[in-house]
Amino acid sequence: MGARRAAGGRRRRPAAGTFRGVGERPPVLRPARWLGVCLVAWGLVGGCRTTTPGGASAPPSARSAEQVPGGSEPTVGAVEAARARRSLARRDEGPTAGRARVVLARRALERGDAADALAQAEAGLATAGIDEVDRMALVELAAEAAWRTGAPEKVVAFVGRVPAEARTANMLALAALAIEATSGASEAAVAFLTWASATPDRAERAFARARARAAVATIPLADRRLPAPEALPEGQVRDCLAGLLGIDAAGRRGPDCRPEPYRVGLALPASGRLSGLWPDLYAGAVVAAEVLGPVELSVVDTARGARAAVRALAGRGARAVVGPLDPRSVAQAEQALPLPTFVPWGDPGSSSHGAVYLVPPFEDRVRALVGACPERRIVVLAPSGAFGDRAVGAAEQAARGRGLAVATHRYDPKATSFRPVADALGRQGAGRCVAVLDHAARADNLVRQLRRRGALPLGSEQGGPRILLFGDGLDPARIPPQLVGALATPPVVPSPADRAFEAAYRRREGKPPSPLARLAFRALRRACGHPALPGETRPMVVRVASDGLEPAGPPGT
Numbered sequence: 001m002g003a004r005r006a007a008g009g010r011r012r013r014p015a016a017g018t019f020r021g022v023g024e025r026p027p028v029l030r031p032a033r034w035l036g037v038c039l040v041a042w043g044l045v046g047g048c049r050t051t052t053p054g055g056a057s058a059p060p061s062a063r064s065a066e067q068v069p070g071g072s073e074p075t076v077g078a079v080e081a082a083r084a085r086r087s088l089a090r091r092d093e094g095p096t097a098g099r100a101r102v103v104l105a106r107r108a109l110e111r112g113d114a115a116d117a118l119a120q121a122e123a124g125l126a127t128a129g130i131d132e133v134d135r136m137a138l139v140e141l142a143a144e145a146a147w148r149t150g151a152p153e154k155v156v157a158f159v160g161r162v163p164a165e166a167r168t169a170n171m172l173a174l175a176a177l178a179i180e181a182t183s184g185a186s187e188a189a190v191a192f193l194t195w196a197s198a199t200p201d202r203a204e205r206a207f208a209r210a211r212a213r214a215a216v217a218t219i220p221l222a223d224r225r226l227p228a229p230e231a232l233p234e235g236q237v238r239d240c241l242a243g244l245l246g247i248d249a250a251g252r253r254g255p256d257c258r259p260e261p262y263r264v265g266l267a268l269p270a271s272g273r274l275s276g277l278w279p280d281l282y283a284g285a286v287v288a289a290e291v292l293g294p295v296e297l298s299v300v301d302t303a304r305g306a307r308a309a310v311r312a313l314a315g316r317g318a319r320a321v322v323g324p325l326d327p328r329s330v331a332q333a334e335q336a337l338p339l340p341t342f343v344p345w346g347d348p349g350s351s352s353h354g355a356v357y358l359v360p361p362f363e364d365r366v367r368a369l370v371g372a373c374p375e376r377r378i379v380v381l382a383p384s385g386a387f388g389d390r391a392v393g394a395a396e397q398a399a400r401g402r403g404l405a406v407a408t409h410r411y412d413p414k415a416t417s418f419r420p421v422a423d424a425l426g427r428q429g430a431g432r433c434v435a436v437l438d439h440a441a442r443a444d445n446l447v448r449q450l451r452r453r454g455a456l457p458l459g460s461e462q463g464g465p466r467i468l469l470f471g472d473g474l475d476p477a478r479i480p481p482q483l484v485g486a487l488a489t490p491p492v493v494p495s496p497a498d499r500a501f502e503a504a505y506r507r508r509e510g511k512p513p514s515p516l517a518r519l520a521f522r523a524l525r526r527a528c529g530h531p532a533l534p535g536e537t538r539p540m541v542v543r544v545a546s547d548g549l550e551p552a553g554p555p556g557t
Contacts, residue, residue, distance in 0.1 A: 075110060087099075097130065102137045104120045105120035105142075117148075140170060143159050144170075147177070152179075152181040156183075159171045159178075169198045185216065185218045193208070196208035263298060263318045264295055264319065264320050264528070265300065265313030267306060267313060267323035268325070280517045280520070283517055283520075290504055291521075302323065320341070325343070342355070342527045343357050343358065356526060358519060358523055366398065367397075368539035369468050370398035372487045372552065375404075378405070378407075380408045382408070382410060382438065383438055391470070392437070409424055443469055447483060467483070467486035468486065469488040470488070474515070476512075477514075489540065490549065491519070493535030495534060498521065
């Protein structure tokens with residue numbers, strides 16, 4: 001890059017109209033080439049990249065001449081820069097002015113003044129009659145300077161001025177990094193694969209391919225709809241991406257590639273003790289696969305053991321498993337084979353194997369419900385047995401933490417008459433919350449009887465208590481009238497992300513999706529790489545309305 005000294009010790013100067021070291025093509029900075037040095041130790045790639053003032057992740061800056069092995073002199077010396085300034089002072093036009101701007105832009109970049117380099121390059125591009133070679137050099141210099149000043153959107157604009165077939169590997173490197181900082185992961189993957197196909201440098205290719213794979217990995221399956229990068233040769237993957245996403249990154253549309261389906265296994269109880277859950281879960285999974293596709297479902301009954309079920313699914317090529325349903329089976333499944341496991345509900349505290357639960361822990365939901373009480377007193381109603389013991393324990397702990405006075409009433413889980421509970425509540429007066437920690441069907445029956453006996457007057461405006469529901473089994477499509485106005489922490493909180501699934505489910509099944517069907521959709525959604533929705537990782541308190549569930553305001557509203 002730098003001027004070479006002749007054998008006699010005198011510096012040779014290039015012939016007029018040429019640039020040193022590259023013949024008829026003006027010299028440009030090569031940030032991508034220096035990247036190869038960083039990649040000698042692959043783990044240090046991140047340390048070789050810097051941060052621009054704009055916050056974007058910057059490519060390695062081109063090394064100045066002093067950093068080049070052998071101690072070469074600067075590419076653009078002071079004498080050459082002074083000559084260029086005099087040319088501009090004489091108001092030279094056309095090719096002479098363009099060449100002078102190239103020299104000054106390069107000089108500014110080498111001295112670390114990216115803002116001046118950008119100004120010089122933009123002025124050169126605005127000059128009429130410059131040589132095509134100089135114009136290409138100015139575009140590349142402008143893109144490099146824009147990146148260093150933290151303006152990746154300008155990088156994309158400058159490189160976009162050059163026809164796709166004429167872009168250098170250095171331009172493609174700058175464009176890929178800029179697109180990664182400004183656009184979606186799909187566009188970044190195409191740009192990195194385009195760079196990888198153009199550069200002759202092995203380390204650059206490895207870096208670009210790795211960044212493309214990283215970009216593709218962040219795209220939810222429903223959005224990418226493309227083969228995995230390892231499934232096809234690099235050029236075909238790039239062209240498939242471009243064609244499927246409508247991106248004309250390489251100057252042409254890619255072929256109509258059909259990706260391999262994403263295989264998800266269903267380890268669910270088609271028979272046995274929990275088989276009553278099967279119809280809604282399976283129906284929800286089938287519709288979810290259609291909405292999230294391309295997804296291929298493979299089903300194994302867990303009645304004969306979760307470990308065998310997961311091994312069978314792995315043998316069929318499943319990349320993730322939805323289910324099993326109980327924590328013990330989840331632990332067995334993950335011990336069998338470490339596939340990603342997504343469990344519609346359960347107790348995360350009982351398994352340490354890393355399963356992803358779609359319903360927050362039981363105790364967390366109870367604590368959130370108690371935290372929504374705006375009064376100073378709370379009455380907790382729960383069935384007898386292990387479930388009720390846990391529910392009451394969590395509620396009492398949460399109440400004491402908030403300084404609430406708490407009273408507890410237990411009842412037989414098989415009871416159909418709640419007169420003793422109604423009599424006890426009737427003696428405790430107004431100004432309190434009543435938390436019903438039970439399944440929605442029993443809570444509906446209990447609240448109906450309590451109101452019939454006057455223990456729960458309608459509405460807080462009559463001095464009645466505020467009702468808090470645990471929410472299991474509460475179907476947004478079938479809200480009982482006596483539960484309207486209550487606060488609840490249901491296991492599934494409707495979200496705008498459910499709308500496409502809801503519409504598809506209605507078309508297929510002729511009815512709204514049940515909570516179990518929604519849980520199946522949420523499980524497949526997470527298995528396909530989508531982020532968690534509200535209510536999946538932290539409990540969410542909602543208000544029960546006549547037409548569904550709606551976000552609840554602060555306590556007391």
